[in-house]
Amino acid sequence: MFTEDTLAGETILITGGGSGLGLAMAKKFASLGSNIAICGRTEEKLQKAVEGIEEASNDSSAKYYVADVRDYERIQEMISEIIADFGEMTGLVNNAAGNFLSASEDLSPGGFKAVVDIVLHGSFNCTHVFGNYLIDEGKEGNILNMVTTYSESTGSAFVLPSACGKAGVLTMTRSLAYEWATYGIRLNAIAPGPFPTKGAWKRLVPDKSAEEKFLSKIPAGRYGDKEELANLAAFLMSDMAPYITGECVVIDGGERLSAGQFNFIDKLGSREELKAFFKKMHNKGG
Numbered sequence: 001m002f003t004e005d006t007l008a009g010e011t012i013l014i015t016g017g018g019s020g021l022g023l024a025m026a027k028k029f030a031s032l033g034s035n036i037a038i039c040g041r042t043e044e045k046l047q048k049a050v051e052g053i054e055e056a057s058n059d060s061s062a063k064y065y066v067a068d069v070r071d072y073e074r075i076q077e078m079i080s081e082i083i084a085d086f087g088e089m090t091g092l093v094n095n096a097a098g099n100f101l102s103a104s105e106d107l108s109p110g111g112f113k114a115v116v117d118i119v120l121h122g123s124f125n126c127t128h129v130f131g132n133y134l135i136d137e138g139k140e141g142n143i144l145n146m147v148t149t150y151s152e153s154t155g156s157a158f159v160l161p162s163a164c165g166k167a168g169v170l171t172m173t174r175s176l177a178y179e180w181a182t183y184g185i186r187l188n189a190i191a192p193g194p195f196p197t198k199g200a201w202k203r204l205v206p207d208k209s210a211e212e213k214f215l216s217k218i219p220a221g222r223y224g225d226k227e228e229l230a231n232l233a234a235f236l237m238s239d240m241a242p243y244i245t246g247e248c249v250v251i252d253g254g255e256r257l258s259a260g261q262f263n264f265i266d267k268l269g270s271r272e273e274l275k276a277f278f279k280k281m282h283n284k285g286g
């Protein structure tokens with residue numbers, strides 16, 4: 001469904017694009033013809049990432065910018081640099097995030113603030129600067145926000161700052177999708193379930209047994225592949241989705257549905273054993 005020029009003519013900034021899902025999206029967008037800007041805090045990581053993006057690219061270029069999304073002035077400066085380097089900026093992916101496991105009663109105010117600053121204020125900072133540029137220039141553009149499956153109805157224990165920050169980002173997505181539709185600016189979100197990346201796994205999946213429990217909650221029986229997420233992101237950022245705005249697309253192999261009241265029955269035996277059991281109940285008139 002994609003062609004090699006699906007994103008030709010685009011210049012997209014991906015925050016936290018030096019590794020993990022951000023880098024996977026950067027490579028995918030570059031392979032579809034988009035110029036790529038990535039930013040992060042660690043120059044060495046960004047430098048290496050740009051080499052990989054250039055290898056994947058289809059006649060487009062990539063640059064990195066050392067910037068912390070929490071620093072509004074640096075984001076203003078960086079977006080001006082991107083526009084000077086590429087001539088314009090057409091898209092933004094708010095991907096940079098912070099997270100760690102903690103009992104909420106043990107969180108320090110600084111720990112709560114660090115994550116909410118990166119996730120919520122960082123996404124606001126980039127969105128606000130980019131949005132103002134588009135509005136001032138009379139250009140249309142696209143913003144994609146990475147949230148989580150726990151941003152919406154459930155929240156999540158042990159990752160309180162992330163849950164609060166991501167819920168805010170989702171609300172920002174919907175609020176601005178309405179407010180900025182008049183300017184031709186689309187905002188959407190992706191809520192990934194478990195996609196194993198070094199940064200997330202190191203902080204969120206303490207050991208093998210936690211990993212097994214995590215996996216057992218996913219009805220698809222496997223983790224997500226970065227390429228699957230990158231495809232979805234490319235679609236939402238492309239001209240294939242001009243009428244989609246304010247949407248949050250979940251990509252999680254069904255993990256978020258694990259609360260279904262009778263879903264646990266699946267864990268009581270093999271599918272054949274369960275079928276035999278249901279039949280027996282039925283024959284008994286149950």
Ligand code: HXC
Nearest residue numbers: 097098099100102108109110111114115148193194199200
């Ligand atoms: C408790 C912690 C902590 C931990 C840091 N803090 N790590 N508290 N448990 N494990 C506290 C510190 O003590 C400090 O509090 C405050 O947080 C700030 O810490 P710093 O290290 O000074 O901050 P900073 O260098 O800005 O680092 C921010 C960070 C860090 C969020 C804490 O982990 C980070 O840079 N993360 C970026 C990458 C990342 O987290 N990736 C995973 C995203 S995955 P005091 O009180 O001393 O100020 C994700 C996906 C979710 O979000 C979905 C998964 C399925």
